Amino acid sequence: MIQFILLIVKVILLLLILMGGFAYTMLAERRFLGFFQLRLGPNRVGPWGLFQPLADAVKMMLKEDLMPLQADPVVYRLAPVFSLLAALSVDAVIPFGAPIHIFGQTVSLDIANPGIGLLIAFAFSSLGIYGIVLGGWASQNKYSLLGGIRASAQMISYELAMGLSVLGVLMMAGTANLESIVLAQRAQGWFFLPQIIPFLIYFTTAIAETNRTPFDLPEAESELVAGYHTEYSGIRFAMFVMAEYINMMTVSGLAVTLFFGGWLGPSFLPPIIWFFIKMAIVIFVFIWIRATFPRFRYDKLMSFGWKVLLPVSFVYFLGTAAFVSGIL
Amino acid sequence: MIPFIILAVIAIAGALGVILGRQPVHSALALVGNILALAVLYLLLSAEFLAVAQVIVYAGAIMVLFLFVVTLLTAGKEEGEPPEELGGQRWWAGIFAIGVGVVLAVLAITHPGSAVNTGIPSNFGTIDGLGHLLWGPDFLYLMAVAIMLLTAAVGILVLNRPMKRPRVSRPGRRES
Numbered sequence: 032m033i034q035f036i037l038l039i040v041k042v043i044l045l046l047l048i049l050m051g052g053f054a055y056t057m058l059a060e061r062r063f064l065g066f067f068q069l070r071l072g073p074n075r076v077g078p079w080g081l082f083q084p085l086a087d088a089v090k091m092m093l094k095e096d097l098m099p100l101q102a103d104p105v106v107y108r109l110a111p112v113f114s115l116l117a118a119l120s121v122d123a124v125i126p127f128g129a130p131i132h133i134f135g136q137t138v139s140l141d142i143a144n145p146g147i148g149l150l151i152a153f154a155f156s157s158l159g160i161y162g163i164v165l166g167g168w169a170s171q172n173k174y175s176l177l178g179g180i181r182a183s184a185q186m187i188s189y190e191l192a193m194g195l196s197v198l199g200v201l202m203m204a205g206t207a208n209l210e211s212i213v214l215a216q217r218a219q220g221w222f223f224l225p226q227i228i229p230f231l232i233y234f235t236t237a238i239a240e241t242n243r244t245p246f247d248l249p250e251a252e253s254e255l256v257a258g259y260h261t262e263y264s265g266i267r268f269a270m271f272v273m274a275e276y277i278n279m280m281t282v283s284g285l286a287v288t289l290f291f292g293g294w295l296g297p298s299f300l301p302p303i304i305w306f307f308i309k310m311a312i313v314i315f316v317f318i319w320i321r322a323t324f325p326r327f328r329y330d331k332l333m334s335f336g337w338k339v340l341l342p343v344s345f346v347y348f349l350g351t352a353a354f355v356s357g358i359l
Numbered sequence: 360m361i362p363f364i365i366l367a368v369i370a371i372a373g374a375l376g377v378i379l380g381r382q383p384v385h386s387a388l389a390l391v392g393n394i395l396a397l398a399v400l401y402l403l404l405s406a407e408f409l410a411v412a413q414v415i416v417y418a419g420a421i422m423v424l425f426l427f428v429v430t431l432l433t434a435g436k437e438e439g440e441p442p443e444e445l446g447g448q449r450w451w452a453g454i455f456a457i458g459v460g461v462v463l464a465v466l467a468i469t470h471p472g473s474a475v476n477t478g479i480p481s482n483f484g485t486i487d488g489l490g491h492l493l494w495g496p497d498f499l500y501l502m503a504v505a506i507m508l509l510t511a512a513v514g515i516l517v518l519n520r521p522m523k524r525p526r527v528s529r530p531g532r533r534e535s
Binding site for chain 2 (some may be wrong): 103105106145146147150151154155157158160161164165167168176178179183184186187190194207316
């Protein structure tokens with residue numbers, strides 16, 4: 032019984048962390064983009080704009096929820112929900128900290144700790160694409176449709192390289208359990224050193240999978256108005272944005288778990304704090320890249336994914352396999 | 360038993376949705392529902408790797424490709440049935456489907472798998488157990504599948520090879 036209550040508490044806490052994280056990641060992004068571009072960014076609501084997310088939330092919830100007359104009503108309403116659901120569920124398997132002891136119980140800081148946690152994370156994140164494609168299709172609008180089609184092509188192409196890039200970590204740790212992967216890094220050192228090229232490929236593909244600049248072709252505002260979420264407004268638009276930011280936090284969390292030793296760190300700070308510090312650094316790099324690089328052209332995006340990232344990650348994967356099995 | 364019945368109902372509803380849906384996108388969505396229900400069924404049968412592979416490969420990749428094509432081709436089209444070319448094929452399809460289903464059910468009941476008597480091995484369905492099977496006794500089948508997939512890939516390349524055309528000198532290199 033107490034296990035069940037703990038589970039419920041953990042789920043609620045995770046949702047709160049993700050939602051709060053979303054709100055303040057967004058604020059941080061807008062502020063940082065402001066600094067990068069020599070302007071102020073949102074700084075009027077509260078000190079340093081700290082209450083801006085609250086104002087935005089109220090605005091989003093009170094706005095009218097529009098639906099185009101041509102739209103397919105069921106799919107149109109389903110798409111943002113699906114997007115957010117897939118984004119949230121990935122985080123269930125990420126271990127945010129070392130297991131803690133509380134009320135005489137050992138509590139692991141993840142919702143579930145399955146033996147194939149890494150694969151489950153990939154399975155859920157591969158479902159996130161449906162929200163975008165369906166949203167683009169259901170709007171019955173040329174720009175939305177183009178955005179959805181671009182998203183599906185882009186995400187399928189980059190998912191392969193992403194999967195191959197983490198296989199090296201999986202082989203070095205000898206397990207697909209995320210907690211064991213973190214513990215393996217305590218013994219072998221953080222995996223980003225031996226796996227630096229797969230890490231860079233993972234990071235590149237992660238930007239592409241979360242549809243962020245320079246890979247934000249599905250919503251390229253200079254060509255497609257806003258891509259797949261052109262027609263959405265109010266809370267449904269907010270769901271798409273939430274899904275994007277939560278996906279960003281998720282891939283950052285996975286990057287920390289797989290390559291940067293998860294919650295490991297010097298003992299003067301608790302493990303969970305180390306995890307969030309590392310995650311914040313990765314998220315900052317995401318924002319930095321957004322402020323720095325211009326958008327890819329579509330054909331270059333495709334040839335980069337298929338002709339550079341995929342072969343390189345495959346070769347490195349084979350090399351790691353040879354190394355781990357003792358041939359090299 | 361109750362989870363099985365719920366999942367079976369979802370899976371069958373999804374399968375019916377595929378053939379009854381008027382819009383191709385709705386059919387594709389129903390198929391996704393069917394695939395996800397099957398994945399959870401595999402989980403109940405403690406085949407965890409198979410369940411995850413089902414979601415990653417079928418729901419995450421193949422159905423996305425389906426949706427890609429379907430959304431590309433049906434955008435803004437009026438829905439409507441194409442004229443039926445083979446008379447009565449729906450009825451025949453239904454009859455054959457029921458026949459195959461009955462045969463499969465009979466075979467499953469009369470020839471249960473050996474696991475029913477012996478119980479499943481301890482590492483059944485995990486990456487570990489599956490790896491030992493694939494690279495051990497079933498290695499031949501793995502290689503057969505690999506050759507088949509390679510053939511398919513080569514076939515795609517051959518079918519899509521560019522036609523031989525006399526080279527036209529183009530002023531300046533421009534990509535479309």
